[in-house]
Amino acid sequence: MTVVPPLTDEKRRAAQKHIETIRFETPFHPRIAALMQTNDWYDWAGYKSANTLWAEELEYFAIRAQSALFDISPMVKYRIEGPDAEAFCNRLTLRDVSKLRPGRVHYTAWCDDSGHVLDDGTLFRLADTRFRLCCQERHLPWLLDGALGFDVAVTEETEEIAGLALQGPTSCALLKAAGFDGIETMKPFDIRDFGHESGSVTVSRTGFTGDLGYELFIDTPLALSLWDRLWTAGELYGIRAIGNAALNQARIEAGLIVANIDFITTDHALRADRVRMPDETGLGWMVDLKKGHFNGRRAIEDARRNNSIRHVLVGLEIEGNVPADHAIVYHRKKREAGVITSAAWSPTAKRNLAIASLERPYGDTITEDLWVEIYALHELRYTKLMKRATIVPRPFVKLPRRTATPPADC
Amino acid sequence: MKRWDAVVIGAGHNGLVNACYLQRAGLDVLVVEKNDWIGGAAVSRELTPGFTYSNCSYVCSLFRPEIMRDLELPRYGLQVIPYEGGAVFTQDGDYLAAYHDPHAHRREIARFSARDAEAYERYARDVTRQCRFIQPLLMRTAPDPASFRPRDLSELVYLGRKFAGMSAEELQLTVRFWTMSISDFLDEYFETDVLKAYLAVSGIIGTALGPMSPGTAYVLLHHYMGEVDGAVGAWGFARGGMGSITRALADSLRASGGTIRTEAEVDHVLIRNGKAEGVVLAGGEEIRAARVISNADVKRTFLKFVDEKELPEPFVKSVRNFKIRGSSGKVNIALDSMPQFPALPEDSPCLQGDMHFTDSIERMERAYDDWKAGRWSADPMIDMVIPTTLDPTMAAPGKHFMSCFSQYCPPQVEGRDWTDADRDAFAETVISQIADYSPGFRDRIVHMEVRTPREIEAEVGLTEGNIFQGELTFDQLLFNRPVPGYAQYRSPVDGLYICGSSTHPGGGVMGAPGRNAAAEILRDASKSTRHVSPAYDVI
Numbered sequence: 001m002t003v004v005p006p007l008t009d010e011k012r013r014a015a016q017k018h019i020e021t022i023r024f025e026t027p028f029h030p031r032i033a034a035l036m037q038t039n040d041w042y043d044w045a046g047y048k049s050a051n052t053l054w055a056e057e058l059e060y061f062a063i064r065a066q067s068a069l070f071d072i073s074p075m076v077k078y079r080i081e082g083p084d085a086e087a088f089c090n091r092l093t094l095r096d097v098s099k100l101r102p103g104r105v106h107y108t109a110w111c112d113d114s115g116h117v118l119d120d121g122t123l124f125r126l127a128d129t130r131f132r133l134c135c136q137e138r139h140l141p142w143l144l145d146g147a148l149g150f151d152v153a154v155t156e157e158t159e160e161i162a163g164l165a166l167q168g169p170t171s172c173a174l175l176k177a178a179g180f181d182g183i184e185t186m187k188p189f190d191i192r193d194f195g196h197e198s199g200s201v202t203v204s205r206t207g208f209t210g211d212l213g214y215e216l217f218i219d220t221p222l223a224l225s226l227w228d229r230l231w232t233a234g235e236l237y238g239i240r241a242i243g244n245a246a247l248n249q250a251r252i253e254a255g256l257i258v259a260n261i262d263f264i265t266t267d268h269a270l271r272a273d274r275v276r277m278p279d280e281t282g283l284g285w286m287v288d289l290k291k292g293h294f295n296g297r298r299a300i301e302d303a304r305r306n307n308s309i310r311h312v313l314v315g316l317e318i319e320g321n322v323p324a325d326h327a328i329v330y331h332r333k334k335r336e337a338g339v340i341t342s343a344a345w346s347p348t349a350k351r352n353l354a355i356a357s358l359e360r361p362y363g364d365t366i367t368e369d370l371w372v373e374i375y376a377l378h379e380l381r382y383t384k385l386m387k388r389a390t391i392v393p394r395p396f397v398k399l400p401r402r403t404a405t406p407p408a409d410c
Numbered sequence: 411m412k413r414w415d416a417v418v419i420g421a422g423h424n425g426l427v428n429a430c431y432l433q434r435a436g437l438d439v440l441v442v443e444k445n446d447w448i449g450g451a452a453v454s455r456e457l458t459p460g461f462t463y464s465n466c467s468y469v470c471s472l473f474r475p476e477i478m479r480d481l482e483l484p485r486y487g488l489q490v491i492p493y494e495g496g497a498v499f500t501q502d503g504d505y506l507a508a509y510h511d512p513h514a515h516r517r518e519i520a521r522f523s524a525r526d527a528e529a530y531e532r533y534a535r536d537v538t539r540q541c542r543f544i545q546p547l548l549m550r551t552a553p554d555p556a557s558f559r560p561r562d563l564s565e566l567v568y569l570g571r572k573f574a575g576m577s578a579e580e581l582q583l584t585v586r587f588w589t590m591s592i593s594d595f596l597d598e599y600f601e602t603d604v605l606k607a608y609l610a611v612s613g614i615i616g617t618a619l620g621p622m623s624p625g626t627a628y629v630l631l632h633h634y635m636g637e638v639d640g641a642v643g644a645w646g647f648a649r650g651g652m653g654s655i656t657r658a659l660a661d662s663l664r665a666s667g668g669t670i671r672t673e674a675e676v677d678h679v680l681i682r683n684g685k686a687e688g689v690v691l692a693g694g695e696e697i698r699a700a701r702v703i704s705n706a707d708v709k710r711t712f713l714k715f716v717d718e719k720e721l722p723e724p725f726v727k728s729v730r731n732f733k734i735r736g737s738s739g740k741v742n743i744a745l746d747s748m749p750q751f752p753a754l755p756e757d758s759p760c761l762q763g764d765m766h767f768t769d770s771i772e773r774m775e776r777a778y779d780d781w782k783a784g785r786w787s788a789d790p791m792i793d794m795v796i797p798t799t800l801d802p803t804m805a806a807p808g809k810h811f812m813s814c815f816s817q818y819c820p821p822q823v824e825g826r827d828w829t830d831a832d833r834d835a836f837a838e839t840v841i842s843q844i845a846d847y848s849p850g851f852r853d854r855i856v857h858m859e860v861r862t863p864r865e866i867e868a869e870v871g872l873t874e875g876n877i878f879q880g881e882l883t884f885d886q887l888l889f890n891r892p893v894p895g896y897a898q899y900r901s902p903v904d905g906l907y908i909c910g911s912s913t914h915p916g917g918g919v920m921g922a923p924g925r926n927a928a929a930e931i932l933r934d935a936s937k938s939t940r941h942v943s944p945a946y947d948v949i
Contacts, residue, residue, distance in 0.1 A: 004499065004501060004503055018517040018518065043513075138528040
């Protein structure tokens with residue numbers, strides 16, 4: 001052996017420096033940091049993200065009354081491209097991808113072969129043979145292994161693509177004023193490319209708030225100028241940057257679930273009994289048995305046939321106004337029936353909401369006489385509350401403007 | 411003549427754990443140790459002024475927290491400091507680091523493979539699931555499947571229930587884990603050789619097997635099921651060196667009234683009418699005791715300390731065939747300044763963790779090939795740590811202690827005994843490997859302690875210098891450790907027990923064998939075991 005030479009692979013050497021910033025900054029960080037007043041950061045998948053910027057309650061009302069700008073760059077993104085891209089996505093996910101036209105996006109989920117949910121996310125059909133999968137967790141080995149035999153290339157592109165969510169009643173008008181001509185003709189789940197500087201920005205009419213809103217995806221080098229474009233146009237439309245806390249309130253009102261909050265994904269479950277099938281996480285409606293084989297199909301069909309599905313995810317409305325985070329759900333105040341996974345007071349519905357995972361038959365055939373036990377800690381004394389919970393349909397808050405095309409003021 | 415309630419042979423960590431539990435049950439216990447220091451292989455000695463070594467074992471994770479608490483070891487100075495991670499240096503001038511933060515770790519792996527970066531999560535999940543299965547077994551006496559005693563039956567039912575509670579997928583994985591080679595196992599998750607080489611180290615340490623040998627996947631698990639303050643899989647340094655563990659045990663023992671005698675080498679166990687009645691020291695002194703507990707390995711205990719005719723022939727044969735093979739050596743180095751590794755960024759947290767230079771499974775396997783031929787590895791696998799980066803008590807400011815565990819190192823050199831020249835040549839393979847990555851390394855060396863299996867056996871008493879007191883292969887685990895029929899710390903000789911790493915659950919500075927043995931001894935003596943806490947729940 002001789003003395004080891006210095007590393008000449010420049011790319012690998014440059015990448016060594018990642019350890020100097022354990023919490024990565026997103027492409028929008030300079031703008032968000034300039035607006036940050038609370039210094040309330042949190043870790044979203046390894047990124048430094050805003051939990052609040054100035055005040056959670058006020059940020060929430062930016063979503064419901066004006067336009068709220070939220071950085072979604074930490075969302076994990078995969079590019080799926082090739083002649084067999086549709087066939088591959090159809091094999092991978094629960095819904096029928098052949099029904100997803102180019103220029104459309106749908107919410108979907110995918111399972112392992114035992115029918116347990118690996119993640120949920122959105123599948124964008126950017127072109128006939130090109131897709132983008134957006135999700136919370138990381139799946140590259142699963143996707144690459146699943147691609148065997150398909151003429152398709154799968155690439156992880158989280159860092160290359162920056163993302164923004166613009167949500168709220170004035171969002172359409174704001175985008176129009178920012179020069180996104182024809183934005184008002186986009187229907188929910190439409191995708192359209194708009195020019196931006198030297199490149200383009202991909203806009204979808206999607207969001208995580210149950211409100212009128214859009215998500216914008218752009219190549220990272222153009223990220224800041226996109227932010228500035230929206231911010232400048234937004235002045236007259238009440239644009240505000242918001243953090244996760246406000247968004248979380250809105251998403252609970254919309255009845256939307258979050259992987260590894262409302263259910264445990266298969267790759268994360270250290271306890272084998274914590275994994276869940278689509279029918280146990282409120283995603284059973286996605287399962288399309290009319291299409292061909294997909295991962296987990298056999299197990300899902302078997303479970304349905306054998307009646308062996310053990311859990312169910314439900315929306316609950318709870319008496320009173322104390323949020324019931326992680327409270328135990330009881331039947332007849334006695335028997336444990338499940339646990340609350342997310343909870344919030346809804347400023348828009350003026351109701352106390354929760355999403356819960358119940359063990360069947362509770363939530364399935366037994367839906368009455370459910371109670372939650374809330375331990376409210378105030379000034380170092382617990383008040384133990386037993387409050388009635390009623391199963392209600394999700395979304396809890398349904399806003400006509402979410403789906404109206406064109407939106408009212410556009 | 412005084413008759414002790416129990417005499418423990420060897421003041422290693424398991425012997426001391428055992429003695430502590432017995433003494434606290436009211437027995438009058440004497441520990442006899444052949445050296446003029448205590449600690450066995452958990453020992454810290456100052457061989458050159460100003461430097462404290464961890465002469466044998468060098469990092470801590472497996473030592474059971476229940477024992478630390480039962481025996482009040484923090485009160486007697488025990489502190490374990492977790493360390494960050496580590497790195498393997500590559501031959502092209504790069505390195506692959508293991509970082510504590512999961513996202514930083516993912517980004518680090520992504521420098522080599524985007525796929526492997528995202529594969530680590532599932533790998534960690536599977537390993538953790540296995541650890542959660544095995545961890546509760548550590549602090550229980552393995553059931554004897556041939557016995558119909560109620561306790562054995564209930565333990566068998568416990569084991570059976572654990573298996574029955576598994577999904578088909580988990581059961582498949584469990585059996586694969588127990589039987590596969592670490593190389594094959596890692597191939598199921600990863601494609602990057604350097605990553606596999608980093609992870610495979612835990613599969614071969616202390617074992618006379620290569621990364622491609624079946625059974626090494628379990629050895630990896632054995633190194634993952636420890637914890638530092640509840641962080642499963644974490645490793646740390648014992649502040650003050652590994653000897654601080656046995657020092658704390660000794661102080662705890664003395665505080666409860668126990669006695670330790672050093673420079674008291676046992677020649678043989680005194681046996682009358684098939685019953686152990688004490689020990690006879692090398693000088694001929696007889697020590698009487700109601701029971702004898704040996705912390706020595708199973709071969710030393712029954713082939714050296716006990717007259718063969720006192721033992722049933724099949725037992726002797728099983729003990730002879732017990733695999734306890736020397737496979738590793740150790741180079742402890744005192745440095746007058748911190749070594750530089752130009753490949754690493756300055757202040758890299760990797761410098762506080764375990765560093766390796768073997769960047770492929772193939773190099774690791776080739777190192778094993780040398781061992782099979784009876785030679786030390788020309789290109790050894792080194793597990794190197796510098797505890798003084800986190801522990802200021804082991805050397806003066808600016809000075810450092812470096813521990814280099816090296817594999818492979820045969821018990822004999824091509825069939826003959828080790829010589830001093832062999833030992834120096836073995837050390838040179840270690841020093842030159844480090845020096846290749848650390849310019850000026852040799853000039854920093856103040857003192858060096860080189861330990862081949864010859865030195866380890868002579869000094870610590872571990873047969874062939876095997877750090878685990880016997881291979882951790884599945885044929886030698888659970889109710890087959892050390893030998894079938896004698897897995898419950900008892901022996902064919904009444905009143906003679908074993909409590910070292912040769913017994914279930916095996917090696918590493920864990921303390922569980924010593925603790926489990928104490929519980930059995932106390933049951934035989936009809937004494938309370940209420941002070942022997944059960945294993946913490948795995949929830």
